[in-house]
Amino acid sequence: MRLSAYFLPLLKENPAEAQIVSHRLMLRAGMIRQSAAGIYSWLPLGLRVLKKVEQIVREEQDAAGAQELLMPTLQPAELWRESGRYEVYGKEMLRIRDRHDRDMLYGPTNEELITDIVRGSVKSYRDLPKMLYHIQWKFRDEVRPRFGVMRGREFLMKDCYSFDLDKPAAVASYFRMFAAYMKTFKRMGLTPIPVRADTGPIGGDLSHEFHVQADTGESELFYDADVVKLDESNIDPTSPDVQKYIANWYAATDEKHDQAEFEARVPEERRRRARGIEVGQVFYFGTKYSEPMKAVVAGQDKTQITMEMGSYGIGVSRLLGAIIEANHDDNGIIWPEPVAPFKVGLINLRAADAKCKEACDDLYAKLQKAGVEVLYDDRDESAGAKFAAMDLIGLPYQFVIGPRGVTNNVVEIKNRRSGEKQELSPEAALALVAGTNA
């Protein structure tokens, strides 16, 4: 993509409304634009990252055995009356009336809808288990939206629902998803910390929140260092020992932290304290919805079995804020490579110079041919402006070509994260990024 043609409205100054760093940087880097309080448009650069985050989530859901579907944003109030949540949910739920005076709502979550779908088609014990998920926009009418996309009213969420025959199977589904979450967040360059959680309005008796570590995070976490060291690929979700271990380890947010228990259970050298941002939560809630909504299957012995359910959410749009909170410096964003909007930023320092232009155009074509995602700054701007823009949007590699480099046939490569610079031939530069392209 040529920057001269790209819609990338960068801001040199901090917008007054943005207080926290991720919000400021997303606005300054031209990723989002606010439409109303807590509601944002996603501009091309922001959308590219959103899609990458979404894709990683999708791949790990699929790998965990879940199947993707897509439910609507608008739901009939009827289903929520059936589960009893229509009255319980409060003003956070955006209620709408259609032209026929039917009560509708913009979904804040989808337990009712998915249960309705499953109960309509799943009739036999042979049809279970099932795990179904979708990635869809949700709306929660927060009293006070803030922190940009981290606490918007409209947000993109992955929500998955598991349906099992009995509790042991449902708990295994829970821990399968648990392991998938660890992997998902790690793939984005984050450090996930799973914290035991209350089940809140969703209900149930087993739940974990996933926080990712960020110095600017909203909550304070106290945890056993072993929690972070756990390798999710070794988790056997069906093992009662593993389940017990995970369910009982010490990790708590400040509200639920018990210093005495922390000290009693965790050796001093393993006690950790950090700030985090919540990006996901998993619940096992048994028959809370399947019971009132009559989601049952016929068992082998002609009995009726009420499905055992769990639900699993990831705040996809919120993750962008969390990733930036955990990956930035004074100059701007530092994207982890798997979610970077482009892998390489190619800078022509002297756009008016024919030789520079030729060298850059050539390298740009080769990068594209090699399948490397590249943003090419071909604008006629001052060098400083180009460096600053590239640092701000935080692409992992900056390829710089100026009059000096052209004379020596070298490309200067800057690693955005480490700041290290090296000079390579165009061929070597190409090999550097083409080789490791995912």
Place this chain on the structure above:
RNA sequence: CGGGGCGUAGCUCAGCCUGGUAGAGCGCUAGCUUUGGGAGCUAGAAGCCGGAGGUUCGAAUCCUCUCGCCCCGACCA
């Protein structure tokens, strides 16, 4: 939902107290000069001063009402 703050050019803000022809910096347009860390000079364009009422000869400025946005708290993916 309680408390506080702010709405003036695309962005950051001054002007308001003490009413009298709407400002600055950045950005934008044109030209010239520059060219390795947000360039310089010159000339421009750009605003229903959030909206509605009121007071006044006269309102960005004073009064009333309203809408929007931000911050702290309670609440939350």
